[in-house]
Amino acid sequence: MDKPLDFELDKDGNVARKRCRRPSCREMFPVEEFPRDRRNKDGYGSICRFCRTKDMRKWRKGHLARIEKNREAVIKEHGEEYFEKQKREWEESRPWRRWSIRTRERLYSSGLDVSKITRAEIEGIGSAAEVCGICNQRLDWTDSTAAKKGPDTPILDLPYSDTVVESERVWVICRGCYTAKGGRTLQEYVAYCMGISDRFSEWLHGISTPEDD
Numbered sequence: 192m193d194k195p196l197d198f199e200l201d202k203d204g205n206v207a208r209k210r211c212r213r214p215s216c217r218e219m220f221p222v223e224e225f226p227r228d229r230r231n232k233d234g235y236g237s238i239c240r241f242c243r244t245k246d247m248r249k250w251r252k253g254h255l256a257r258i259e260k261n262r263e264a265v266i267k268e269h270g271e272e273y274f275e276k277q278k279r280e281w282e283e284s285r286p287w288r289r290w291s292i293r294t295r296e297r298l299y300s301s302g303l304d305v306s307k308i309t310r311a312e313i314e315g316i317g318s319a320a321e322v323c324g325i326c327n328q329r330l331d332w333t334d335s336t337a338a339k340k341g342p343d344t345p346i347l348d349l350p351y352s353d354t355v356v357e358s359e360r361v362w363v364i365c366r367g368c369y370t371a372k373g374g375r376t377l378q379e380y381v382a383y384c385m386g387i388s389d390r391f392s393e394w395l396h397g398i399s400t401p402e403d404d
């Protein structure tokens with residue numbers, strides 16, 4: 192008997208369906224059921240997303256058990272207060288972590304597709320952002336609590352108003368600019384600002400150099 196095919200091509204010769212490489216699975220799925228992976232020629236990974244989800248659950252279970260074990264050991268040796276203090280200090284030294292969790296949650300619950308961006312990628316983008324992409328003001332990373340929302344609180348923004356969030360198409364701006372920009376694309380927002388600038392430039396010019404009149 193012939194070995195079953197690992198790929199099915201569409202009429203244009205692109206891979207339409209492929210077989211999951213995991214021996215316990217070996218199912219054929221449409222390529223969309225595989226995570227994107229640029230290292231593969233067809234642009235998709237070798238393990239289907241169902242197997243990936245199972246892996247993730249298994250990893251988390253083991254990981255949480257390890258964290259709990261570590262927590263108990265530290266508390267036993269140094270006490271609960273010490274443990275809480277250490278935890279707080281560790282979290283404060285990495286504000287991007289909590290920011291990335293909240294950001295991904297916010298994007299997801301506003302109906303955007305976040306399957307193409309990981310939490311770690313968002314954290315990386317945050318930790319590299321010192322100033323607002325629009326106004327160039329320094330971003331306030333010290334405020335990592337959701338409750339306090341100052342104008343220089345960093346926000347991950349989609350300058351092209353995409354519905355799919357991708358790491359190459361996002362940037363970090365301050366809350367002040369985010370609010371002013373509203374739902375506009377960056378292009379629309381710049382046009383909007385230029386309209387205001389045109390309308391008030393003479394007035395502004397009059398104020399700044401009154402001796403010209």
Ligand SMILES: [Zn+2]
Binds near residue numbers: 211212241
């Ligand atoms: Zn699979």
Ligand SMILES: [Zn+2]
Binds near residue numbers: 326369
């Ligand atoms: Zn700004």
